[in-house]
Amino acid sequence: MLPPGLLPEGLRDLLPPAAEAEAKLAAALMAVFSAHGHARVSPPLVEYEATLGSRLASPARRELLRFTDPVSQHTLALRSDITGQVGRIACTRMAASPRPLRLSYCGPVLRVRGDQLSPERQSLQTGVEIIGADHEAAALAVLRLAVEALATAGIEALSLDLTLPDLVAHLHAAGLSAGEASLATLQALLDGKDIASLRAAGAAAYEPLIAAAGPAATALPRLHAFAATLPEAAAAVLAARLAPLSALVAALDGTPGLSLSLDPTERHGFEYQSWLGFSLFGAGLPSEIGRGGSYSLVHPDGRTEPAIGFSLYLDSLVDAGFGSVAEKRLFCPPDTAPEAAARLRAQGWTTVTALAPDEDPAAQRCTHVLVGGTPQPLTVTAE
Known part of the structure; x- marks a missing residue:
């Protein structure tokens, strides 16, 4: 017999005043999104497993909590992310809406397992998506919005970590030699920053990407220097990423309380992002508080559409005391x-x-x- 009040591992009750802080924090963030023209949508907590996230061009194979619907007898799943649901709405019910389509959302998500840094399995996710554009101007808009929203939440020191999720795949496709390493092996070695194994596999040509990780002010010049050494096709691939990335860094440089870093090979958590990915960290907080980037949506007729956005996770913010307001x-x-x-x-x-x-x-x-x-x-x- 289970002890009274026992909850499954990774789940918890939010009590006063934490529950009130979460609600106020969510409302404050959503107000910022609304002020920037992002209309709110609210997809259901549960969908058919077959359609959950199916509108993403490169859907991540996420672990989902599944069960059989007693009405339809189809397999249902609890969402672990809302971005894919917003994509489904944009491609179906709002397919005829003018682009770019600016949407926002807020709701709980559930993952099957937590990890050491984030043991919670349920969290409150809020964020925005721009459907129909993923170019430099759209990227700058969502980055600035994320920074503004978190500043409104009370975070004074914020770290923005930029990455280029599909860069290695495009360099590989452009013929940059990886020796005996397959693309999957190459990506795994770069994920682990394993220089010795890169050299042993004959993939030393990718080694400068590891050296180009760090503060944006030093990482970008290293990437430009690397581009100058590449064969023409590979150099064109990197140049196509560097131009908008450099412009974003220049536009955001000097933002009060914001530090910028770059890791061009980081892919963990960016399974469906394309040319740009980013993570957001707050000073003193143990794990990331937000993540986003560019991606593609697939319409029912097979047509693809660019999109970009970000998600924020409120649990660590509430635990750190953000959202609390001294009540009278x-x-x-x-x-x-x-x-x-x-x-x-x-x-x-x-x-x-x-x-x-x-x-x-x-x-x-x-x-x-x-x-x-x-x-x-x-x-x-x-x-």
Whole structure:
């Protein structure tokens, strides 16, 4: 028999005031997105497994919690990400809407397993997508929006880590020698920054990509120097990535509280992103608080469409104290007139009207008590 109140591993109850902080934080972020013209959509928590994320051109094979629908007898799955659902909406119900299509969302997601840095399996995900564009201007718009939203949430020091998820695949397709290594092996060696194995496999031509990881101010010149050494086809591939990337770094450089870094071969978590990917980290927070990039959507008729966006995960922010607002909680005696309490609420108070004369205001997290019709600090006791 399970102990009372026991929850599955990686799941938790959010109690006061954390649940309130999460709601306020989500509302603040969504207000920023709305102010930038992103209309909210709200896809369901559960979909048919076969269609969940199917609109992404390179869908990640995510671990999903599955079960059989007793009505249709089809396999259903709980979403682990909302981006694919927004893509489905854009390609079906909003296929005729003018582009670029600016959408936002907020809702819970569930993954089968957590990890050491993020053991939680359920989280609240919010974000935006621009459907119909993934060029430099669209990328700059979503990056600036992500930075602004997190600044609104109270994060003063933010790290933006940029990557080029499909660069290695395109260099390989352009004929840059990888020796005996397959593309999958090459990507794995670059993921592990395994220079010795790269050389042993005859793929030393990709080694400069490892050296080009670090602060953007030093990484970009190294990438430009690398491009100058490449054969014509491979050089054209890298140049096509470097031009918009350099422009983005130049546009964001000097943003207060923002540091920029680059790892051109980072692919972990960027399974369906194309020319650009990025992660967001807050100072003092143990794991990433956001991720995004460019990708392609596939319409039912096979047509592809560019898109770009980002997702933010609120759990670590709430755990770190973001979203908490000092409330003015006013404890009112049981005989307080409803009209008087309403006037106090209009003045910004949160009112807690006692249900019995012996109710403890401190137990209700009240900061003030209503004494003779006037709010007094809790330390002041009525006669």
